[in-house]
Amino acid sequence: MLFDVHAHLTHPELRAREAELLARAGAAGVTSIVSNGLNPADNLAVLELARRAPQVRPALGLYPVDAILPEMVALGIDYPRDEAELLPGEEAVEWVVRHVDQAFAIGEIGLDGYWVPEELWGKQERHFRALVRLAIEADKAMILHTRKRERRALEILLEEGAKRVDWHCFGGKVKLARQIAEAGHWLSIPANVARSQSFQRMVETLPRDKILLETDCPYLGPERGELNEPANVAGTAAFIAQTWREPLPLVRERLAENYTALFGTPP
Numbered sequence: 385m386l387f388d389v390h391a392h393l394t395h396p397e398l399r400a401r402e403a404e405l406l407a408r409a410g411a412a413g414v415t416s417i418v419s420n421g422l423n424p425a426d427n428l429a430v431l432e433l434a435r436r437a438p439q440v441r442p443a444l445g446l447y448p449v450d451a452i453l454p455e456m457v458a459l460g461i462d463y464p465r466d467e468a469e470l471l472p473g474e475e476a477v478e479w480v481v482r483h484v485d486q487a488f489a490i491g492e493i494g495l496d497g498y499w500v501p502e503e504l505w506g507k508q509e510r511h512f513r514a515l516v517r518l519a520i521e522a523d524k525a526m527i528l529h530t531r532k533r534e535r536r537a538l539e540i541l542l543e544e545g546a547k548r549v550d551w552h553c554f555g556g557k558v559k560l561a562r563q564i565a566e567a568g569h570w571l572s573i574p575a576n577v578a579r580s581q582s583f584q585r586m587v588e589t590l591p592r593d594k595i596l597l598e599t600d601c602p603y604l605g606p607e608r609g610e611l612n613e614p615a616n617v618a619g620t621a622a623f624i625a626q627t628w629r630e631p632l633p634l635v636r637e638r639l640a641e642n643y644t645a646l647f648g649t650p651p
């Protein structure tokens with residue numbers, strides 16, 4: 385029972401190959417793919433996909449850049465999203481509130497200080513906090529994106545008392561990753577682990593019950609430049625087994641237990 389806690393199967397590059405990708409994931413032993421939505425239009429596509437494919441679990445969210453896109457456009461900042469919905473963040477948050485019953489998890493949500501200028505951080509934080517509160521009230525796990533704002537995201541999550549949290553593709557210091565795991569949260573390791581020293585260090589040093597598998601497909605593939613897909617989590621599990629010096633079936637079992645601990649249901 386393998387799983388991918390962070391996929392973007394509704395991405396235009398993957399959407400056309402849906403049947404093929406799901407078949408390959410199934411053949412690799414992947415029984416759960418949490419497909420993450422970025423904005424209301426994408427969330428809707430995620431819900432439709434989950435209706436067609438029961439192994440796809442819908443995570444409804446608001447990407448931290450999309451949350452603040454109209455304000456960024458007003459400031460003349462360029463951001464590469466073709467199908468960007470220029471919905472105000474407040475409305476996009478409301479959309480998730482209205483559809484929370486249909487969500488397997490809330491994600492992706494978070495803070496981004498890489499694309500978003502500091503003058504908009506306060507507003508971005510308000511949208512993030514609203515979604516964190518929603519996830520806690522609805523008793524759903526949340527899947528987090530943070531870039532350059534990891535410490536602040538942790539502060540907010542601790543203030544709000546968030547416990548069921550997965551940090552996707554964590555790019556901060558490994559020391560902070562350990563603090564996050566000590567706070568009780570999980571961190572998911574992407575399929576590019578074999579060419580990332582920082583993810584390797586996380587696999588070596590984080591508590592083993594706090595590690596999950598993700599792809600972030602179509603991004604972050606095992607081979608640079610190649611499209612990523614959920615089946616690739618099998619390679620990550622094998623890499624982890626090698627690092628831990630444990631038999632692969634045992635590692636897959638442990639990882640499935642971690643998934644169950646976060647989401648409250650097995651993969």
Ligand SMILES: [Zn+2]
Nearest residue numbers: 390420492600
């Ligand atoms: Zn993502």
